[in-house]
Amino acid sequence: MTDVLPPVQSLPLKRSSRFDPPDDLKALRERGPLSRFSYPDGHLGWLVTSHAAARAVFADQRFSSRRELQHFPIPHPFVSGEMPPADPGSFPEMDPPEHTRYRKLLQGEFTARRLAHLTPRIEKIVADQLDAMEEAGPGADFVRTFSLTVPSLVICELLGVPAEDREQFQARAHVVAVASMDSTPEETMAALGALQEFVHGLVLARRSAPTDDLLGNLVRSGELTDEELTTIALNLLFAGYGLTVNMLSLGTFALLENPAQLADLRAEPELIDNAVEELLRYLTIIHVGPTRTALEDVELEGTLIRAGETVTLSLPSANRDEERFERPDELDFRRQGARSHLSLGHGIHQCLGQELARIQMRVAYPALLRRFPDLRLAVAADEVPMHDELAFYGVRELPVAWGAASGGA
Numbered sequence: 330m331t332d333v334l335p336p337v338q339s340l341p342l343k344r345s346s347r348f349d350p351p352d353d354l355k356a357l358r359e360r361g362p363l364s365r366f367s368y369p370d371g372h373l374g375w376l377v378t379s380h381a382a383a384r385a386v387f388a389d390q391r392f393s394s395r396r397e398l399q400h401f402p403i404p405h406p407f408v409s410g411e412m413p414p415a416d417p418g419s420f421p422e423m424d425p426p427e428h429t430r431y432r433k434l435l436q437g438e439f440t441a442r443r444l445a446h447l448t449p450r451i452e453k454i455v456a457d458q459l460d461a462m463e464e465a466g467p468g469a470d471f472v473r474t475f476s477l478t479v480p481s482l483v484i485c486e487l488l489g490v491p492a493e494d495r496e497q498f499q500a501r502a503h504v505v506a507v508a509s510m511d512s513t514p515e516e517t518m519a520a521l522g523a524l525q526e527f528v529h530g531l532v533l534a535r536r537s538a539p540t541d542d543l544l545g546n547l548v549r550s551g552e553l554t555d556e557e558l559t560t561i562a563l564n565l566l567f568a569g570y571g572l573t574v575n576m577l578s579l580g581t582f583a584l585l586e587n588p589a590q591l592a593d594l595r596a597e598p599e600l601i602d603n604a605v606e607e608l609l610r611y612l613t614i615i616h617v618g619p620t621r622t623a624l625e626d627v628e629l630e631g632t633l634i635r636a637g638e639t640v641t642l643s644l645p646s647a648n649r650d651e652e653r654f655e656r657p658d659e660l661d662f663r664r665q666g667a668r669s670h671l672s673l674g675h676g677i678h679q680c681l682g683q684e685l686a687r688i689q690m691r692v693a694y695p696a697l698l699r700r701f702p703d704l705r706l707a708v709a710a711d712e713v714p715m716h717d718e719l720a721f722y723g724v725r726e727l728p729v730a731w732g733a734a735s736g737g738a
Contacts, residue, residue, distance in 0.1 A: 336365035337376055340402045340617065340641065342717045347710065348583055348612065349658060350645035354378055358646050362630040366641060370410075372400040374639040375632075380650035380671065382630045383642040387675035392621035392640065394678055396422035399620045400639040418553070418560030421568070421678060428677065431561065434550060435681055438487075438543045444684055447486060448692070454482045455693050459700045468707050471727040475697075476577035477503055480570045483689060488531065488562055489542030498527060502570060524566075525559060532558045569682045573689050575614045575723035580690065581697065582713060582727055583612060585706055587660050591698075594662060598695055604662040605690045610670035611660045613645040616722045619674070645722075647671050701731040 341353035357364050362379035377383050386392050396415040405412075415422035420431035437443070462474045469475075481499040484490075490498050504520035532555050535548040544562060547553055553561070584591045594600050622639045634640060648670045649657040661667075673680040680686070697704065706713070707728035714725040 334360070334365065336367040336373060338367050339369075340366075340376070340643075342403075342616065344715075344717060347713070347715065348579075348586070348660075350613070350616070350643075350649055354643055354646040355649070358650060361632075363632045363640075366402070368400040368402060368639065369404045370400055372639060374400060374641070375634060376402075377629075377640055377642045378646040378650075379630070380647040380653035383644065383647040383671055384675050385629060386621050386640055386642060387671065387678070389627065390425070390677070391624050391627050393424050393624050394422055394428070394619075394621060395424055398622040398637075398639070400622075401618075402620065402641040403617055416556070416560045418557035419564055420561070421564060425677070431557075432677070432681065434547065434552060435561070438546060439681055439684060441684075444688060447483075447685070448688055450486050451479075451483055451689055451692050452696075454479055454486075455689075455696050458482075459696060463700065466730075467732040468728065468730040471581060471729045472574075472578050472724060473726070475693075476574050476581070476727075479577065479693060480573040480689060483573075483685070484566050484570055487543050487565070487685070488528070489535075489540050489544055490531070494527070498524075501527070502566060505567065524563065528562045529555060529559045531562070565682060568680065569686060571721045572614065572680075573686045575721045576608065576612070576686070576690055577693055578727050579612050579614060579723045580608045580694065581729075582706075582710075582724055583608060583660060584694070584698075585704065585729075586710055590660050590662050594694070595698055595702075600662045601691050601695055603664070603667055604694070605687055606667040606670065607660060607662055607664050608690070609672040610648045610654070610664075610667050612722075613648045613670070613672050614722045615672060615720070616643075616645050616717070617720050618642065619644075619678075642671075644671050701729075704729055704731050706730075 337357065341351035341357075344351050357376065358378035362377065362382040364376045364378065366374050366376035368374060377386060396412050396419070399412055401412070418431065420428050423431070458475050458478055462469050465474060478499065481502050482495065484502070485495050485498060501520040501524045504517055505524060531544055532548065535545045536555075539545040539549050543565075544558060547558055547561070584594070590604075594604055618641055620639050620641050623634045623636050625636045627634045648654070651657055653669065654664070654666070673683040707730040713727060716723060716725050
């Protein structure tokens with residue numbers, strides 16, 4: 330049936346609601362789990378909108394993650410024409426055995442023991458940023474004063490960025506990892522070049538004096554070149570930073586707009602683990618891709634995917650699939666099975682730093698609610714500026730207030 334219907338001509342991104350996926354995605358999912366999709370470069374592939382089909386693609390190694398085989402579902406801001414092969418160290422864009430080699434080297438840096446060691450630092454970072462926010466209040470842009478800063482400082486801890494370099498590191502990371510909301514392509518590329526040079530310098534410093542941080546431990550392994558180490562560090566920065574910044578901002582917006590769920594979380598702090606999973610499912614901020622390309626003919630949900638065809642997985646649609654989640658359009662912190670969302674992937678490419686992102690949310694949301702029990706939006710909800718044209722869906726600004734004053738940032 331999907332073969333005879335006209336191809337979808339562009340990836341649905343525009344939303345009629347702040348928190349719900351585009352209406353067109355639901356209509357496509359109701360029509361079938363896969364739709365023919367015409368990519369901007371003219372490639373004819375597929376758009377996957379059901380949870381079962383998306384999970385199956387994630388789990389099936391007949392679908393490749395290799396960058397040079399992919400077709401981007403929206404016009405790429407920096408690449409025209411065919412995608413080049415992944416740089417050495419860019420393991421998310423590789424298949425086994427290359428992907429496996431890098432993943433094994435990195436897994437030790439994200440164990441429960443390592444993350445437990447980092448958690449007190451995350452708690453201190455969150456507390457310090459709440460202090461700064463309170464001192465600057467009683468109104469602020471939550472994005473600029475909190476959610477941009479916390480993940481960048483956590484990444485600094487992970488990579489061992491010296492204290493004297495952190496302000497400049499954060500400024501460049503803001504430009505690059507948040508996909509240059511307020512920057513030109515030239516400014517973004519300049520910031521990226523400066524970040525690459527800085528991280529390369531960190532790698533060289535670890536060569537001469539290894540430290541007990543991620544880069545120092547990878548240098549000690551003796552298995553990675555300077556280029557690989559630099560690329561790995563930048564990949565971790567972009568993936569983890571972009572995800573967590575937007576989840577902290579959009580998640581706080583969702584909490585303020587769902588007072589019943591907010592009240593439950595205040596009354597029962599033990600709900601936080603499931604609340605984080607439900608927010609990841611409900612918001613699904615990764616709304617452009619991921620993509621995979623079939624290495625051979627594969628039958629998926631009764632549809633034949635030909636070798637060489639790219640499929641784009643619509644995670645916002647998959648996470649609102651009525652076949653998998655009861656009342657999927659409701660935010661419910663008591664939902665059973667919330668963790669079966671696909672927001673952090675599935676299979677061998679599931680997000681390596683997922684637990685680090687979860688820890689930041691588990692720490693930040695309760696701390697924010699304790700510090701500001703009367704936190705509220707400083708503008709009407711429909712006045713909060715959103716960005717839906719970037720790889721991560723989220724808010725550009727989130728003006729909040731607390732206490733007696735009602736002014737915004």
